[in-house]
Amino acid sequence: MYSLVFHWGLYAVPAYGDEWYEKRLLKPPRKKNHDYEITKKIQDHHSQLYNDAPYSDFQAGFYPEKWDPSTWMALASQLDAEYVLLTSKHHDGFCLWTTSTTDYHTTRDVVGDFKAAALSAGRKFGLYYSWWEFRHEVNKGTPDGEAYLRRMVAQVKELCDAYAPELWWFDGHWAFRTQHAVDAINEALAYIVSRTPNAQINDRTGATPELEAAKNNSQDFMPPYCTFRVYKDRAMPEVAPTVPWEHIGTVGTSWGRDKTQKMEDYKSGQELWEIEQQVEALGGRVCWNFGPDVDGSLDVVEVASLMELAEIRRKSVV
16 A cells, blocks of 8 residues: 655745754754754754744745645546545644634645545545644643643544544654653544544554653554554664554655755655565555645655656556
């Protein structure tokens, strides 16, 4: 089974560095290492081009109204993608649906239009959702922390009721290190299972010491409510797991749109094929990433590599 995930959000406006653009603005560069260089580069870029404007101002330059979801689905069909996933909310907290839980969202129901186009094209529909947001502390029992956890649970329930995804791809779990914070995640997961018992759910559901130890001790450990493992980004287990698992990877170096990438930063279709062969030999499935531009147009190099991959696949079964 092959899947596609579309990382789309406000970070597509600067399209500079990666989808952690906002986090780089919030984080003072301290150590002169690789992370220091990226952070300093993005902060200097933001100061020069945007005069240190708040990240939220990027809403004015994000154009989902110009996006035609059918073009994404036509490509998904050409690539034989069984599932298509969309980032309903990334770590920056900006929501791509008209949620009642916050004012920080698109005016267009991007999630709803994405689902309608997916089903019309015969694709299965899934959602990426980040538990964590850059600006929030989720472990401390402060009033703000509690309000955040309740809003998070409400958002997942809202997405479940309004769109009933067949697959949930959660992220940002590492920020939830207390049992109380993980309990909020489990409340949301229990709701999903009660409403859509056949939904697939990945394993990024918290990072208490107990959960981390269980995962580290066994690649076959499955957290409560979960149906498949993803391990780390771009991860490849050394031996075949006995549980369902997925490899998620990028064609380039970034998940979100990054116009600073050079041609040598992208994988060719042949390189993607070789990765797929490794994954399949270990009993896994593959999910490839797209980083759309602000208007929904796709990176032509990512498209070219994935189209090359699709042609290699077809030739391999002849």
